[in-house]
Amino acid sequence: MATPTTRADGPEDTTTQDGRSSGGRGRTLAEKIWDAHVVRHGEGAEPDLLYIDLHLVHEVTSPQAFEGLRLAGRKVRRPDLTIATEDHNVPTVDTHLPIADPVSRTQVDTLRSNCEEFGVRLHPMGDTEQGIVHVIGPQLGLTQPGMTVVCGDSHTSTHGAFGAMAFGIGTSEVEHVLATQTLPLRPFKTMAVNVNGELRPGVTAKDIILAVIAKIGTGGGQGYVLEYRGSAIESLSMEARMTICNMSIEAGARAGMIAPDETTFRYLQARPHAPAGAQWDDAVAEWRALCTDPDAEFDVEVDIDASRLTPFVTWGTNPGQGLPLSESVPDPELIADETERFAAEKALSYMGLEAGTPLRDIAVDTVFLGSCTNGRIEDLRAAAEVLRGHKVAENVQMLVVPGSMRVREAAEAEGLDTVFLEAGAQWRQAGCSMCLGMNPDQLSPGERSASTSNRNFEGRQGEGGRTHLVSPLVAAATAVRGTLASPEDLTE
Amino acid sequence: MEAFTQHTGIGVPLRRSNVDTDQIIPAVYLKRVSRTGFEDGLFAAWRHDETFVLNQEAFRHGSVLVAGPDFGTGSSREHAVWALMNYGFRVVISARFADIFRGNAGKQGLLTAECEQSDVEQIWKILEHEPGTEVAVDLADMTVRAKDFVTTFTIDDYTRWRLMEGLDDIALTLRHAAEIDAFEGTRPAWKPTTTEAHAG
Numbered sequence: 042m043a044t045p046t047t048r049a050d051g052p053e054d055t056t057t058q059d060g061r062s063s064g065g066r067g068r069t070l071a072e073k074i075w076d077a078h079v080v081r082h083g084e085g086a087e088p089d090l091l092y093i094d095l096h097l098v099h100e101v102t103s104p105q106a107f108e109g110l111r112l113a114g115r116k117v118r119r120p121d122l123t124i125a126t127e128d129h130n131v132p133t134v135d136t137h138l139p140i141a142d143p144v145s146r147t148q149v150d151t152l153r154s155n156c157e158e159f160g161v162r163l164h165p166m167g168d169t170e171q172g173i174v175h176v177i178g179p180q181l182g183l184t185q186p187g188m189t190v191v192c193g194d195s196h197t198s199t200h201g202a203f204g205a206m207a208f209g210i211g212t213s214e215v216e217h218v219l220a221t222q223t224l225p226l227r228p229f230k231t232m233a234v235n236v237n238g239e240l241r242p243g244v245t246a247k248d249i250i251l252a253v254i255a256k257i258g259t260g261g262g263q264g265y266v267l268e269y270r271g272s273a274i275e276s277l278s279m280e281a282r283m284t285i286c287n288m289s290i291e292a293g294a295r296a297g298m299i300a301p302d303e304t305t306f307r308y309l310q311a312r313p314h315a316p317a318g319a320q321w322d323d324a325v326a327e328w329r330a331l332c333t334d335p336d337a338e339f340d341v342e343v344d345i346d347a348s349r350l351t352p353f354v355t356w357g358t359n360p361g362q363g364l365p366l367s368e369s370v371p372d373p374e375l376i377a378d379e380t381e382r383f384a385a386e387k388a389l390s391y392m393g394l395e396a397g398t399p400l401r402d403i404a405v406d407t408v409f410l411g412s413c414t415n416g417r418i419e420d421l422r423a424a425a426e427v428l429r430g431h432k433v434a435e436n437v438q439m440l441v442v443p444g445s446m447r448v449r450e451a452a453e454a455e456g457l458d459t460v461f462l463e464a465g466a467q468w469r470q471a472g473c474s475m476c477l478g479m480n481p482d483q484l485s486p487g488e489r490s491a492s493t494s495n496r497n498f499e500g501r502q503g504e505g506g507r508t509h510l511v512s513p514l515v516a517a518a519t520a521v522r523g524t525l526a527s528p529e530d531l532t533e
Numbered sequence: 534m535e536a537f538t539q540h541t542g543i544g545v546p547l548r549r550s551n552v553d554t555d556q557i558i559p560a561v562y563l564k565r566v567s568r569t570g571f572e573d574g575l576f577a578a579w580r581h582d583e584t585f586v587l588n589q590e591a592f593r594h595g596s597v598l599v600a601g602p603d604f605g606t607g608s609s610r611e612h613a614v615w616a617l618m619n620y621g622f623r624v625v626i627s628a629r630f631a632d633i634f635r636g637n638a639g640k641q642g643l644l645t646a647e648c649e650q651s652d653v654e655q656i657w658k659i660l661e662h663e664p665g666t667e668v669a670v671d672l673a674d675m676t677v678r679a680k681d682f683v684t685t686f687t688i689d690d691y692t693r694w695r696l697m698e699g700l701d702d703i704a705l706t707l708r709h710a711a712e713i714d715a716f717e718g719t720r721p722a723w724k725p726t727t728t729e730a731h732a733g
Contacts, residue, residue, distance in 0.1 A: 211637035214640070500559050505578075
């Protein structure tokens with residue numbers, strides 16, 4: 042039987058089993074999940090206290106949180122709702138050896154001793170379940186619809202693809218969740234991002250989200266939870282949906298989410314931590330009610346026509362500075378807003394680009410395929426398909442870094458590693474790698490990359506490095522041609 | 534956390550928008566396991582540039598940062614707040630802050646004062662005209678003063694109250710431990726745990 046979602050101390054607007062509001066206006070998906078997790082309603086200016094269903098932990102944002110617990114003599118309240126992995130610092134070669142950088146090693150060792158001391162499950166380097174924190178949660182079936190999921194990492198929004206409320210937190214909040222399994226929070230505003238129409242061949246989830254960010258800007262989502270809706274979203278696989286939700290933070294949003302459907306349930310069924318037997322039926326019955334009511338109102342709505350999208354790339358130093366690949370580097374002189382014009386001038390100077398240069402003429406030194414945005418098996422398959430029968434251009438190095446050891450294993454079972462290696466790409470171990478260059482995988486000053494990751498900030502991939510954000514298809518085509526390209530360019 | 538009521542210190546004009554957390558402190562500087570010592574990584578890439586504002590003697594000991602809109606976008610790293618505070622900053626003034634950064638700042642006692650962009654421009658002019666000018670920020674009446682220019686800023690009431698009282702969030706939450714227990718009693722049995730696999 043479905044478990045009622047109404048709580049004794051819940052809001053007046055009670056919920057029936059089909060999820061429809063019984064009075065007042067309907068609720069959005071985000072509001073339903075919020076309401077179902079309120080431990081205590083704040084009085085006056087005080088925030089609500091929200092229960093957290095899953096807490097993901099990694100080595101970079103947790104040491105000071107565990108130290109805080111130790112100093113206050115506190116325990117981890119729910120180690121059974123907490124899981125840790127090593128991802129940001131880990132090398133992607135020679136992983137059987139100790140980490141060479143002593144400071145990185147200390148951080149990883151600190152996570153190990155903290156997990157041991159506080160009883161938290163950890164997947165260390167070399168473990169079959171190790172990988173990027175946002176890849177392993179869904180893979181294990183730990184991320185499920187209707188949950189609240191947090192992690193000391195802004196790309197926690199990835200998990201929203203399952204119809205979960207998932208958001209990044211700072212280290213003080215990590216400590217707060219470890220100690221109390223709750224967070225004091227004020228409700229987010231809601232924004233519907235309606236993406237309708239059919240995507241053209243060669244256009245992917247990455248192109249959708251880059252277009253969304255270019256449209257609403259890097260601050261456009263501040264204070265909002267984005268709900269991606271519409272026929273183009275419904276037709277996407279779970280992995281593609283994760284790519285979209287992952288980059289919600291690049292529009293400034295706290296979270297991004299997609300209502301669960303049959304695609305979600307099919308992905309989850311039989312995963313290690315998914316409900317089984319009769320519990321599966323209970324869970325699915327409850328998950329089916331997780332959608333925005335027809336009479337619910339969003340604070341803001343944005344529309345994107347998927348059928349008009351083409352491969353998208355960034356030219357600047359924030360993810361909102363993007364354009365279709367067919368266009369040219371913009372002229373700052375033509376930007377009316379002074380702040381944006383100034384930002385564009387700075388970006389072009391940092392990127393070493395001249396206004397008017399066709400984006401297709403930009404030559405790259407490095408191609409990075411991986412990250413919590415595009416390091417899943419479907420991403421590797423798509424890139425391998427483009428590379429098959431081609432070679433990576435001379436003077437270009439291509440790094441392929443699977444998002445997890447399971448992804449690596451699956452890719453090897455399909456022979457994708459051979460495709461990458463035969464094309465001249467490097468086949469690495471799992472981790473965050475060149476997305477943020479905390480490990481040795483970094484760009485040198487002035488070096489230019491086409492990267493399937495999520496941020497093109499100054500110095501993100503290494504000091505002085507220049508990043509163009511692209512989809513896995515564009516990454517692979519760019520590796521072959523040596524200049525920003527889409528797979529179509531290889532057949533001309 | 535130390536209580537915050539008012540602060541007066543040298544204002545630093547940072548004429549940039551979208552100052553993301555990778556620029557505030559690059560990832561390679563995030564490897565320490567303490568909350569101190571992050572000042573070395575603050576604006577690391579820009580500090581190689583002699584003309585960068587913090588490399589100018591008059592601004593070197595600044596404690597009130599006055600930045601362009603969308604300050605603190607990107608990563609959730611609280612290290613960005615620690616780096617600013619370890620360096621000596623107590624206040625950041627901007628027309629718009631990224632949500633996670635603003636939350637992190639509030640937990641650590643770094644005041645994020647939101648002003649109109651036109652006020653930010655006004656303060657920039659004053660600070661650039663006379664480098665080393667002090668900016669006075671009062672959280673009780675929510676005002677910013679630089680020379681004769683006075684304006685108001687906004688901050689949410691709850692964060693303001695916590696900052697002024699110097700209260701620790703965890704201690705506040707633990708007052709409601711009984712309600713957390715009660716809530717946990719209502720969670721469906723099928724909700725996943727990390728310790729027990731059901732299927733697979």
